[in-house]
Amino acid sequence: MAKIIDNYILIEGIGQGTFGEIHKGRNLISKEAVAVKTIKLDRFLNDSILKDMIINEIQALKKLEDQYIVRMIKMLKSANNIYLVYEHLNGGSLANYLYEKGRLTEQEGRQIMSNVFKGFKTLNHEKIIHRNINPNNLFFNDGIVKIKNFFCCKSPASQKLFDPENFIYSAPEILLKTQQPQYEDKCDIFSLGLVFYKMFLGQLPFPETLTQEQLIDLYKNQQFNPNVEDLSENTAYILNGMLQVDQARRIEWQTLFHEDQVPTMSGLVNSTNTNFASNYQINSQVQQFETGGQNFYISQQSLQNHITTSPNELVKRKTNVSDKENIKINKENDQAQIFAKTTEKEQTLSQQQSQQQTLQIQSSTINSSSQNVVKQIQTQLSELRHKFNIIIQGTCKIEQLDNWSAKIKTEICMIFLLKKAIKCINEMLDICQNTDRQWAISKNKSEIIKILQKDFDDLVANYRQVKQMNTCPHEELNTHEMIDEQYVDNVLIMIAKQIAMDLGQIRSSMRSNSQIKSNSFNYEQTSQRNGSFIESKQGTSNQYIFAIFLIDLVKGMNFEDQKPYFKKLEESKLPELLDFKLKSI
């Protein structure tokens, strides 16, 4: 006969957990399907670790109301048992799914990955560290993946540490007991990295039969070097970042929460999400066009000789680009190179290329063949594309500024960055659409124009969307067309200064100097109406990074090794770097 506890009827046994049996059940009133874990009361009362773990899970799940996390409904007690009642998850575990399917396609894997990150965003927000992530604790339910089993978690309510049930998926710092307080929430990143590695590649990066000691040796002796070559550049970058043994070098949660916007050498690569930055995937045609042929360094002089700009046919611009502006664009392009590379290895490579390229300029200027002109135009487009990607990356970074309380700053910044991005696309379209240029001989031209046109439309649509949310009524922001670029740059620099002021980095006397008044638009007053400048002193590294990013974007400063938005920099070094950047304004 089916057992009834409180409002629940236990229908059938569905599993055996470490602490007790699990039954599928139903709420007799609401008919909701539930999973009920039964634990012997004796055991609960006499096993203090078990008791702590159960309390741990109850406390955590009370805080974690999220569609991507299993819901605990109730804890009940009878004369002999404790019953933990959860929502019933109907799709089985990821472990079972991987067992049945083996390796997943990258597309399906990325869907699961971004789903899991959404759940971890809530965990992160509540400062809860799971500490026991493995494929058995990720469960499907109605097409989404939920995180379950919080018995071993660490939360502000409980600092006790429990050994995870499956050491194979434990982060090195848990096994080696070298957890550093500032990085402790990163252990889940490593475990998830292993889960996703198995999902994408069909097996773990080491034999699952390793003993705990062997695994510790592997991590300790720095022999752990997972092979992610089979994967796309973007997925490989993420997995590699997650599987860093050194916690300081491991990818950040904030990057994972924007995993579809992670930049790579070829630009922002799309994932399964359809949000903002994913519109800017580098289409294979563009990639081909960016990398096609040898890159040539474009000197201002050679560009002046070969490239003139015509009015844009498809996109109306306020002014035609004069020769003088052309030189300015070239200068920007040169500057834009500083954003284009990500790693030291790539930097060295680029230095070597640049030396080679300088030699090549000479022959190109002498021959001045039509082929070289095409290559130069390709390079110019490629650099503009890089700059465009950097700007888009900046718009994504704004979302990471959790403590940035002055709403208007976010909005103005977003709008101005979008304006700059639109300008980049306009310049690229201008280049492609100029039939006078020998660029016209390229067979890819019309395809590239189509892609750029779509980028442009997407950008304008995004611009309009941001505008709709905008609380700043100023006229100049109402058109997606570029207002005076100098003005846009001034405002971006002023925002960087405001952030620096918020961070206590510069004295408030600068405030009056940094006001920009133009046609009655007073950013300072509007900002004060919309939020306080005083920010929390904790978690300010994103603000530092963003301010540095804005200054670099406008000033194009070339300090390859000091770009915290690409390279992890110690938090303590950020104030000094921002100070340095501010002095150069």
Ligand SMILES: Nc1ncnc2c1ncn2[C@@H]1O[C@H](COP(=O)(O)OP(=O)(O)OP(=O)(O)O)[C@@H](O)[C@H]1O
């Ligand atoms: N909420 C749920 N919905 C559906 N099935 C569940 C649910 N919870 C547990 N199960 C089933 O019971 C099995 C064992 O449960 P669970 O994963 O919680 O045990 P465990 O991994 O040993 O964890 P514990 O540390 O709690 O013992 C699962 O594999 C699954 O089949």
